[in-house]
Every structure is written in C-alpha cells, then in structure tokens.
Amino acid sequence: MSLTLFLGHGKTEMRGGPAIFMSIYRQWPEKEKYIVYEKSYIQSVKKLVSFLRNNRNKKVLTLILENEYFTEVFLALLLKIFYRNLTIYGPAYHIPSSPVYGKGFINSLVHYLDYRLGLWFMAIIYSGIYTENSYMKNYIKGLNPKQRVIVESPGIKGENIIPLGELKNYKRDIDLLYLTSMTKNKGIYDFLNVANQIQRKYNNVKIGIAGYSSPAVLDYIENFMKNNNMKNIEIYPNINDTDKYKLYSRSKIYVLPSVEDGIPITFYEAWSYGVVVIAYHLETYSDIKDYFIQVEKGNVQELTDKCIEACRNYNQTFSTLVENSYNYSLNHSFSNGIDNIIKQIMENNDMIRRAR
DSSP: OEEEEEEEEOSSOSOHHHHHHHHHHHHOOOSOEEEEEESSHHHHHHHHHHHHHHTTTOEEEEEEESOOOHHHHHHHHHHHHHOTTOEEEEEOOOOOOOOOSSTTHHHHHHHHHHHHHHHHHHHHHOSEEEESSHHHHHHHHHHOTTOOEEEOOOOBOGGGOOOHHHHTTOOOOEEEEEESOOSTTTTHHHHHHHHHHHHHHOTTOOEEEEEOOOHHHHHHHHHHHHHTTOOSEEEEETOOHHHHHHHHHHEEEEEEOOSSOSSOHHHHHHHHTTOEEEEEOOGGGGGGGGGSEEEOTTOHHHHHHHHHHHHHTHHHHHHHHHHHHHHHHHTOBHHHHHHHHHHHHHHHHHHHHHHO
16 A cells, blocks of 8 residues: 655744645645654654554655755655655755854854755755745756756635725724744844834834744843833734734735745735735745835845835835735635645656656
C-alpha cells in the first residue's frame, strides 16, 4: 500500500506558508495520506519515526514538506534513501537577509545558512518546488535549470470578498495598521518606531496592532508604548479571522516593514478590503510592485515619511492605488491557487512515473 506523506513544523498560527501547506493536505485528492505537523521540530521527528516504524508495510510515494529549512530538507534526504522512487515537493517563498554583525548575529547566521543550504538541496533533489513569486523561480532555476518550479500565489478566500463600491463607503477610524506575526523579521520594531514618530507630530493618529505575539514581544510593545507615552492604540494579539477582517474594514493604511517574505497573504487581505499598503520593497515583491507604496528596506525614516504623506493625501492615495490592487487581489483566489498547485504536482508525478 502506498501513500502521500506531509511533513512540517511551525510555531505560529495558520497563515501564509503553514496555511498553504495545510490546505494542500486537506484538498489532496488521494485517500491514502498522512500528516506529521507539530509545533516542535523534535516532536515532528519523533512522530515521523513512530509512523515509519508502525507502518513498515506502507510505501511512501510522494513527500510534501512545509518549510525550506535544511533541517527539514535533511529528513527528505533520509527518506529518499529508504524510498528510492520517492517524489519530493516543497515551497521556496523567500531568502533571508544576509546577517549583519551585532546583537543576535549568531542566530541570524544560523537562520541564513539553514535557509540557503535548504534551498540548494531542494533545487538539486526535489521533484518540484512551488513558490508565490517569479524572483524565487529564477533563483531556483539559477541553481538547477531543470528543476520544475510552480508559481502560484493563493490570495483571499472567496467568502471574505466585499464589493468595492461598498468598501468605498466604510468609515475608517484606524490610520495605520500592522497585522501579521509580531516578530523582528516581520518588522514590528520598525513599525513601533514609525508609529511613535508620527504620534509625536500628530497625536490624533490612531494605530492598530494585531497578529500572533509571544508574551515577551507583547511585554516589549506595552513597555515601549508606556515609555513613549503612546496612546490611541488598539492591540489584538492572536486575533481571530472575524475580528481581523473588521480591522481591515476600519483601516486606511496597512504597513508591513518585513525584511524577508514571499508575497504575504496580508497584502491580498488588505487589498481586498480597500486598504492602502506601504511596505519595504523586497526582491520577492517584484511581481506586485505596482500595487503598493514601496520604501527602501530598513529605511525607517522614509517609511515614516511615506506613511505621513499617505495619511495627508489619503483620498488621492486611495483613488490611485485601491481599485487596481483590489482587482489584482480578486484574481488570486486562495482555493483556486491551492487547486492549481495540487494539479501541477499530480501532473508532474504522472510525468515522472511514466518516464521510469
């Protein structure tokens, strides 16, 4: 008996890459499938070993992984030894920034090498790689021109779409919104500095902060606000989907100072709710550069200035960007995107097996 094995681990909520991975698993058409997905990498390994030990009579034909990390790709390499005809698939959404010497340098270096090494092995041994953007496709092709790369960017779920005419009439009381995981790489500290600078000049500016947060980061945010006498701020850690979309409907500008990302699902969510997007320009954003206001990566002062300019000229900014970005978002259905990834994986599997 054969099956498809899904393997991953993640500590944050079901958004972005984890949401795509879990959706591929749920929509996978073959009945014989098994998933190993734990918050801890060690727990994932233990569960995988237990599964293999208890299912020696089952043959794994397809392996789909959730991460680009070499620590996870290494497990694929081991499984390939036991299952010689195994086809392997996984994502390649972005490349981490090069580590800068200073506080946290060792952790950044390990993270960087883990990704780079993982991507190299993926390009060499995987049967196919899926990504959201053409930059990563070109990067993978540069490592291995023969590698099959699926470019598909799943956007917003259909049930969350609101007509543009209705969105134009929303009363938006939140000027600047940050909504994603509250981590350094996603730019929470840069956003706090921007919000602080703007509130010092314009104390009536209202700020929204939402998304997954560890207790330590949440304590940092609250202390930062207290020490800088920041007010008129709403914080929603671990927000649910219903409240998340309510926040989008109340917000004028979505700010994402992420320094490493694929094409974030939050862009599609913001666009589909008529929210102007301002973000650092990353190479992985090359496909969507016309749909958001770009800021040089890491330039907090420019980010502050762009946010002030967009707030001052909000009506003009809205009319310039929102309609095009709204229509772009509607062309990227989440469900259709997942279906297309699965379809292309299945077609690639058929082609590989016919050639054997």
